[in-house]
Amino acid sequence: MGVRLRLRSPCGVTVSELLWLSVLLSLTSCAGEASVGPTPDGQGPVTDLQLHPRQKMLTWKYRSPVSAGLCSMDAPLSPAVNTTPRVLDQDTYFCAFPSSVLHRGATFTVYSVVANVTVQQTLLFRNPGAVGAGATNLSCVVYAVSFMNCSWVPGRTAPADTRYQLFFWFHPNDAEAECAHYLRDSKGMHVGCHFNQLPGEPRTSDNYFFLVNGTSSQAAVPFLDAVPFVPFLNEKYSPPGNIMVRPAGPGFEVRWEEPPRRFPQSPSSLCYELDVQRKGGGRRTEPIFQRGQDQNRYELAEGEAGSFVRLRVRHMRGTIWSEWSAAVGFGPDRGHDVLALARVLSAVGLAALCTVVMMVVCKKYSLQQRLLPPIPRVKDELKAAVQLEQEVTMKEADLPEPHDVLVVQETQ
Template sequence: MGNAALLRCLGSPGSLLATVVLLSMVLDSAWLLTQEQQDLPTVKPNASLNVKFDPQTTKLTWDCRENASSGECVLIHKEKGPIKKKVKDSECQCTFQDYSLHGGVTLTVEVHVNQRRLSEMLVYTNPGREGTAAQNFSCVIYDADFMNCSWAKGRAAPDDVQYFLYIRSKKRIERECPRYLKDSGTHVGCHLQDLSGLTSYNYFLVNGTSQETGIQFFDSVLLLKEIEQYNPPDNITVQCNESHCLIRWEKPRTRQPWPNREFQYQLDIQRRRDTSSGRSQLIVVFGDSGNRYNFPKPGSKAKHTVKIRTADARKAHWGAWSQPVEFGSEETGSSLVHIYVLVVLGTLVCGLTLGCLFKRFLKSHRLFPPVPQIKDKLNDNHQVDHEETQEREDHPEERMATHSRVLT
């Protein structure tokens, strides 16, 4: 094609100039885009940080690089989500606080070297055969000084599996269970009589061994306040007047001396004769009320019983009931029955006493009869004559009749 034909295709000289300008703008945009891409942080294919994670210390480490500036560590937990920690300059590690790791976690490291970003990800999984870890793990503190932990054998664990419990405090002090509870030779629990050294929250790890296969571990972070089962309150007293009965108690002894507001109480008040009928009043009283409750005194003045148990103010994990404490008086009907019984018994006792005294008097009368007296004939005759004279004076008719008989 000749030059003339090319010019005809491009059009007039003005059109040619516009085309040249448009082409120049497109080339400039492409060059700028290339420069921006070159300025973005990139990661070289061979720029590995060699990230490592130690579950024993929850420490994440990586290879240090020259001119490394601040960065960030991230632990992605399946339940708690992303947990981030800042990395200071020239530091090549970060330590996370204790979290449960038996479900696996994902960890990432991001640092800046020479104004370029380097990042790497590490997936940590629970080693061992699936289903071999201990299950149904739980712990409870009781009587303020003792703790029991228990677990069950994993559903896929071999027969020769053996489990071991380790407890690590917040201060990173670790100890093994001092006394295991066994089932057919396998450790399925732990009893601790010394809780000294434990902090507010602690890390519990149950790992296992077997000659047949690898055993997965189970771990958990427990707050001691949440697993403590409180004793019943101390010194329960009841004082009644004409209108109400004031029930008082003292907070129980716990592992830590918590204030009153950290407790709640449940009162079970029953009529003493209706304890088997299930008719009771369950009343919840919080500790900030002063550990007291005013119970309206019933009109019948029936005797009642009260027992109390304790729980944490934020979690209704109730402990054991206290011994029942009686208050009030017996019902009127039962009081009358008691009075009748006392009257009858008193009458019987008095009758028996009088009978015994009378019988004793008769017996003493037979043993000691009265002594006969010497008869005074002179005084007796004089007394008889005196009586006859007096009788005649009292009856003159008889005296006249007697005189007539004498004359005749």
């Protein structure tokens, strides 16, 4: 944590404030010499000076006419902020500091030029509550297009019964609302908030505002505020999808698709990181960063053969990376192995198919022989019958002619 050195004038005004005052004084020095000091009557022109912490707005009224004015906010660990007053209504003026934080306390100063004299009125703001009891490290992340999670760390001296509450609003003029789905730690203390659905039509100009305060029966708990949350810079994308690696000339070409986003912008607003892992577990020395394109692609050298590649993505102006995608293998060595394996499997499959067909045919023929024995040929049977008949005829022709046979019957 650094220390900010500030140069102050003998009157207690910072150098930057003096520059602003010099501009104001130059506007009013035409009629005479200008100076810094009290008004002639000893009273400042500003009255009813008030701070509205939720709106981070300073309001007041003037008891006498002024020719120029300036507002300044000085907070620990933050640069000083200067702005010019504006009219709120008929007799009330205000200065707003929407991008500042108040939980560390702040000093507000209103400078006014009255009769060529610049006067100042100061308001000190301190965050009420026990030191160290308030929440710290508030952060929010948009994910899966329409969801958001916010988280914080309980104060190191927060009592055990501390109950933190998160309030939010999506426009400076909106009414605040409390979180509906708190996330709790193992002790049951609120440490986060889940948003099931973000409201409205998403725009890159959207700002979300958050405030975490707390209650306890043992001590007062300071609040925690934050600078406006810019959701399109704090969206965690899904990993790049549909990753393909194809041969391209002597090397390979990687192609992928950008992830879905809640806040659509041009493809060039995305930054991709490619992690190429060599075969055997090695990794490239330098990471590869690629800006988004209409057709996302990247060429890999031939030397990357037999490796794997994976990708992740973030917004060009953001810091939240997606998870890594699944690794995709590529390279001719891997391709040749796959091709050889495919050929072997094809040959084995063809041989197995032929074997099965032959077995089926043989089995079918054997069963047919058993159930349907061969039928004798009709032509051969007829030929054999004719030959037999001719032989019988010829034998009959050789027999002697029959003689008369006398049958003698014995008589008694």
